[in-house]
Amino acid sequence: MNALGVVIAVVSVAFVAAAGVYVTAWIDLVLARAVAGLEVRPLDALIAPLRWAAATALKARTTTERPDAEAWALAPALLAALAAVGLAAVPLAPGLLAADVANGIVLFGAAMALVVVAVFLQGWSPNSPLPMIGGYRFIAQGLSYEIPLAVVLIAAALPARSLAIAPIVTSQEHLWNVVRQPLGLPLYLMAGLGLAFWGPLALPEGQDLAGGSSLETSGASLLLWRAAQLLVLVAVAAMGTAVFLGGWLGPLLPGAAWMILKTLFLLIPLIATRHFVARVPTERYVVVSWAILIPLSLLDVFAAGIQALMAAR
Amino acid sequence: MGLKTAFARLAAGAPARCFAIVGAGADEIAPWLRLDPELAIVDSPRAADVLLVLGRFNEDTLHAAAAVHDLVPPPRGVVSWSPGHEAARGLPFTDAVALSDPSEIGSAAVRLRDELLSGRRASSPDILPDVDPAPWRGVGPFGQGGAGMTGGVPYGRPLAGRANDRDGLKLDQILVRVGPFLPPFPPGLMLDVKIQGDVIQEVSMPAAALDDGSSVADEHHSSEAPGSTEAMTRFAAVQHDPFIAALMRPVPVADLELARARHHLAWLAEALRVSGLEAYGRRVLKLARTVRPEAAEPVDDLSRWLRRNLSLRWGTSGVGVVSASQAAALPGGPVARAAGDGRDVRSLDPAYQRLGFMPVVLEVGDALARWRLRVAEAQQALTLAKRSNGSVTTPSGLVEGLRGPMGARVSASTALVTMLPELLVGMEWGDAVTAVVSLDIDMAEAAVLHDVAAEGRAS
Numbered sequence: 001m002n003a004l005g006v007v008i009a010v011v012s013v014a015f016v017a018a019a020g021v022y023v024t025a026w027i028d029l030v031l032a033r034a035v036a037g038l039e040v041r042p043l044d045a046l047i048a049p050l051r052w053a054a055a056t057a058l059k060a061r062t063t064t065e066r067p068d069a070e071a072w073a074l075a076p077a078l079l080a081a082l083a084a085v086g087l088a089a090v091p092l093a094p095g096l097l098a099a100d101v102a103n104g105i106v107l108f109g110a111a112m113a114l115v116v117v118a119v120f121l122q123g124w125s126p127n128s129p130l131p132m133i134g135g136y137r138f139i140a141q142g143l144s145y146e147i148p149l150a151v152v153l154i155a156a157a158l159p160a161r162s163l164a165i166a167p168i169v170t171s172q173e174h175l176w177n178v179v180r181q182p183l184g185l186p187l188y189l190m191a192g193l194g195l196a197f198w199g200p201l202a203l204p205e206g207q208d209l210a211g212g213s214s215l216e217t218s219g220a221s222l223l224l225w226r227a228a229q230l231l232v233l234v235a236v237a238a239m240g241t242a243v244f245l246g247g248w249l250g251p252l253l254p255g256a257a258w259m260i261l262k263t264l265f266l267l268i269p270l271i272a273t274r275h276f277v278a279r280v281p282t283e284r285y286v287v288v289s290w291a292i293l294i295p296l297s298l299l300d301v302f303a304a305g306i307q308a309l310m311a312a313r
Numbered sequence: 314m315g316l317k318t319a320f321a322r323l324a325a326g327a328p329a330r331c332f333a334i335v336g337a338g339a340d341e342i343a344p345w346l347r348l349d350p351e352l353a354i355v356d357s358p359r360a361a362d363v364l365l366v367l368g369r370f371n372e373d374t375l376h377a378a379a380a381v382h383d384l385v386p387p388p389r390g391v392v393s394w395s396p397g398h399e400a401a402r403g404l405p406f407t408d409a410v411a412l413s414d415p416s417e418i419g420s421a422a423v424r425l426r427d428e429l430l431s432g433r434r435a436s437s438p439d440i441l442p443d444v445d446p447a448p449w450r451g452v453g454p455f456g457q458g459g460a461g462m463t464g465g466v467p468y469g470r471p472l473a474g475r476a477n478d479r480d481g482l483k484l485d486q487i488l489v490r491v492g493p494f495l496p497p498f499p500p501g502l503m504l505d506v507k508i509q510g511d512v513i514q515e516v517s518m519p520a521a522a523l524d525d526g527s528s529v530a531d532e533h534h535s536s537e538a539p540g541s542t543e544a545m546t547r548f549a550a551v552q553h554d555p556f557i558a559a560l561m562r563p564v565p566v567a568d569l570e571l572a573r574a575r576h577h578l579a580w581l582a583e584a585l586r587v588s589g590l591e592a593y594g595r596r597v598l599k600l601a602r603t604v605r606p607e608a609a610e611p612v613d614d615l616s617r618w619l620r621r622n623l624s625l626r627w628g629t630s631g632v633g634v635v636s637a638s639q640a641a642a643l644p645g646g647p648v649a650r651a652a653g654d655g656r657d658v659r660s661l662d663p664a665y666q667r668l669g670f671m672p673v674v675l676e677v678g679d680a681l682a683r684w685r686l687r688v689a690e691a692q693q694a695l696t697l698a699k700r701s702n703g704s705v706t707t708p709s710g711l712v713e714g715l716r717g718p719m720g721a722r723v724s725a726s727t728a729l730v731t732m733l734p735e736l737l738v739g740m741e742w743g744d745a746v747t748a749v750v751s752l753d754i755d756m757a758e759a760a761v762l763h764d765v766a767a768e769g770r771a772s
Contacts, residue, residue: 035592037599048327055324055362058317058430060386062359065445129489133511133742200589200624207587208746210356210496218359218386278624279589281632281743282511 009098013088020087020234021227023264025049028271035275053223061219064126072125076221079118080228085111086235091166093248093255104165105157108239109150112195115232116142119197119204122225123213134204134212137282141203144289145194148297152184152191155297155304156243159311165239169247176246180307183300185244187293189270192236196229199273200280208279237267321430328353329422331392332361332385334378335500336368337757338396342415343367343500344579347586348598351419356496358384362426364437365418366393366406374493374501379405379440381494388429388436392421405440446470476509484509490519493756497587497746501756504733511742516734559712560720563705566664567606569712570694570701575601576715577647577691578612584684584750588628606698616688629681633736633748640678643732646717646725648752651686652678658713664704668697680751687753716753726759 029045063069089104089111091097101107116138123135157163159180160171168177178185194201205212214225241247241262248255250262330353335343346365347354355361358381370378382391382405391409410421428434447470465472473485492503507515555568578601585594600611619625635643640652649656650672657672659665673689675682706712710720717725729752737745 032592036595038595047323051324051327054320055327055330055426055430058320058324059362059388062384062386129487129508133508136510202589203743206743207356207589207591208497208743211360215357216359222360275590275592277589278585278622278628279743280624281628281741283741284627 009088013084013098016092017084017087017231017234020238020263021230022049024230024234024267024271025052027268028274031272031275053227056218056223056226057220059219059222061221062216064128064216067127067216068121068125071121072217073221075118075122075125076217076224076228078121079115080224080231082111082114082118083228083231083235087231087238089165090235090238090242091169091247092259094166096256097165100166101164103163105153105163105168105243108165108235109153112149112232112235113146115195116146118228119213122217123204126216128216130209130211131213131215134206134209134215138197138204138213140282140286141194141201141289144286144293145191145201148187148289148293149191149195151294151297151301152181152188153239153243155181155184155301158301158304158308161308165242165247168243169249172246173249176244176249178244181244181300181304183296183303185240187297187300188240188244189236189266190293192233192240192270193273194285196232196236196270198229198233198270200277201285202274202279203282203285206279233270234263234267237263237270240266318431321427321432324430325427329363329419329426330355330361331363331365331422332356332358332381333365333367334381334494336366336370336374336378336395337501339368339394340500340755340757342394342418344583344598345602346418347582347595348602349419351423358382359386361385362389362429363422364389364391364406365422366391366404366409367395367415367418369395370404373503375405376441377493382406382437383439383441383443385437388432388434390425390429390434390437392418392425394418406437408435408437474507476514478509479512486514498749499754499756502730502749502754506737508742513737513740513742513745516737518730518734556712556714556719559706560708560710562708566668566701566704566706567698569706570698571604571606573715574604574606574612574691574694574698577687577694578604578615580687580753581615581684581691585625587746587750588625590625604695606695609692609695609699612688612692612695616692619684619688625684626681629684629747629751630679632680632744633740633751635678635732635736637678639732639735643728644717644721644723644725645713647686647690648683648725648729649717651675651682656718658709658711658718661709661711662706664701664706665697667704668700670697680747683751683753716755716758724758726755729754730756730759 026042026045026049029048030040030042033040033045085099086108088098089101089108091100097104099107119138120135123131123133123138126132156177157168159177160168162168162171172180193199197204203212205214209215214222217225238259241259245262245266246258247262248259250258253261328351331346332355333343333346346352358364362385364382364385366378382389391406392412393404393406393409394412394415410425412418412421425434429436447468450468453467471488473487475483476486478484486507486509489506489508490503491506492498493501498504503519505515505517505519506513555564555572558564559569578597582594582598582601585591585597597615600615604612635648635652637653640649640654643649643654645654645656645658653674653676655672655674659670660672673686673693675686712719714725717728733749736748740748
């Protein structure tokens with residue numbers, strides 16, 4: 001890729017990321033008002049995220065006593081960068097993706113595996129007890145979502161015999177992976193909630209910790225942290241669309257339109273969990289993950305392997 | 314137009330993000346702030362534009378309030394309100410917007426936020442000096458403060474200790490002072506907690522933990538004997554008006570039961586919020602504000618929704634179990650009834666007997682049982698209010714209050730606060746918060762009746 005190509009790729013990822021974050025914040029606000037029994041005014045809700053962002057940006061970045069200042073400053077940028085890398089691996093339409101690599105699914109998995117570092121840094125750096133507990137919690141829940149996430153993504157790649165995303169999408173031309181591997185998408189979405197520390201798996205930032213890992217963060221850092229968290233959610237929905245819902249495949253509409261519609265189809269229930277499912281206790285989630293979710297994900301990949309072997313004959 | 318001006322204009326239409334610190338006499342105001350469309354109550358002072366200082370404070374809580382003030386990132390401001398038009402007295406917030414009418418809190422906070430963000434008003438300066446509370450003084454003669462040291466309190470700063478955790482691993486133990494303004498906990502509650510990872514290893518109560526906080530900021534009450542009838546009446550006037558009134562004169566059953574239903578629903582709203590269901594909590598808070606005995610169907614719907622919600626059951630089942638013997642040591646109240654102890658002062662009142670009142674009693678004693686019991690009691694209270702047909706109570710010196718019998722020597726809140734160290738040790742932090750929230754402790758009630766108990770011991 002030449003220099004111009006790199007610039008175009010970066011700009012397009014930034015544009016898609018900003019749009020995704022904004023739409024996610026808007027959907028969350030509309031859902032929150034509906035659940036709270038308040039009048040839903042979608043147009044007012046359109047500007048509300050911008051108002052919040054402006055007010056947050058105008059606040060000072062505060063500090064604590066003897067923080068790890070460099071790590072604290074780095075954490076939101078790292079989370080945003082990792083989410084952007086994950087998103088860059090997802091093709092919007094045939095040939096339309098920023099990171100056109102042969103191992104796209106590995107790139108996505110690697111970026112998402114490092115999210116645990118960003119969240120732990122965010123919790124540990126302020127030198128404050130409740131954020132630190134938030135960081136500990138994310139370490140505790142890390143493997144519990146990472147293993148099912150990685151395993152179901154590998155299972156989804158098996159029918160395509162490729163680790164690149166585009167062949168995985170085209171391998172679903174006759175049958176989407178959501179049907180071929182019925183365990184895959186539910187497990188992926190549950191793992192995605194853990195990855196985005198959202199809704200029932202918002203353990204590092206729960207109300208019981210008064211905000212947890214971002215409790216001490218303010219100003220532009222807080223703004224970037226919130227945007228990065230939403231971007232992780234968008235990346236999870238977009239990758240889920242590509243590997244389980246046939247990506248850009250669909251009749252009549254252009255491929256990119258299908259991709260956006262299907263991403264929204266996954267994004268809305270992911271966002272809605274925050275308003276309908278209570279936060280689960282860390283230990284119980286970890287137990288359930290190791291006793292049920294991880295064995296199910298292994299079952300999923302074994303079944304996918306057998307299917308792939310049979311198809312090869 | 315500069316970028317800052319543009320941002321300030323854009324931000325002007327948003328609710329004011331406020332962190333609320335709640336002192337004595339503000340419990341009637343604070344829970345309902347979340348219904349004000351002009352306010353967004355946040356969990357951390359770092360996320361706030363405006364600090365709301367509501368009620369009266371004593372020396373310890375005033376110092377804590379000043380520390381919280383300094384945590385709010387500039388530009389910041391303060392809106393204060395206290396019962397009896399005493400807002401500014403004794404508070405260290407010299408540039409606070411002092412209100413006499415609590416209904417103006419929302420509009421005052423928005424106005425103040427807009428002035429601060431646009432630069433028309435200066436940010437409130439730090440109150441406390443920005444100095445190291447325990448400055449480094451090098452390695453002491455006994456090696457204190459040296460590399461590798463764990464445990465102890467060198468130069469006044471507690472160091473992390475080391476001990477085996479429940480899995481046999483050696484992990485740091487950290488001593489953390491919780492409260493008095495940590496949002497998931499009742500305002501005023503202070504605990505010294507030793508945590509290892511997120512497991513609570515030790516809990517103790519600081520000496521100043523039970524103090525009603527009215528003596529410093531409220532001069533004309535400072536000479537009042539703690540626990541005196543005047544103090545109780547003043548407390549009652551702000552806190553539980555119909556219930557204290559029922560101690561002294563007949564009160565309509567409908568008034569008491571409607572107040573009970575509203576309180577239990579408002580408590581549920583906060584419990585849902587802490588469990589992560591903030592929007593649903595707001596719906597329930599709205600219901601608590603508007604519910605009427607003749608239109609109780611939404612509470613029945615809520616009860617069904619709660620029973621079906623597996624995630625809430627998962628988060629509360631088996632958490633913070635109060636045993637039958639612990640329940641017997643309580644003076645009564647919903648926490649005891651959720652653990653199988655059926656004492657309820659209402660059973661003795663002829664008006665309630667005529668209505669066929671039977672206390673709601675559950676057996677398990679965990680947080681889930683307390684959630685279910687309060688919702689069932691809210692439903693029962695609305696039914697009683699509807700059927701009471703003008704019945705009035707018979708004063709007997711005891712009334713079944715919101716948290717237990719009022720008029721008893723020890724309040725339920727006092728007994729529950731005393732029980733906390735025993736209850737919380739060994740729990741993960743999240744479970745401990747769930748347990749504390751489910752107990753519904755009122756620190757003002759605990760403080761007043763703690764003073765009564767202290768007076769009794771002294772005499």
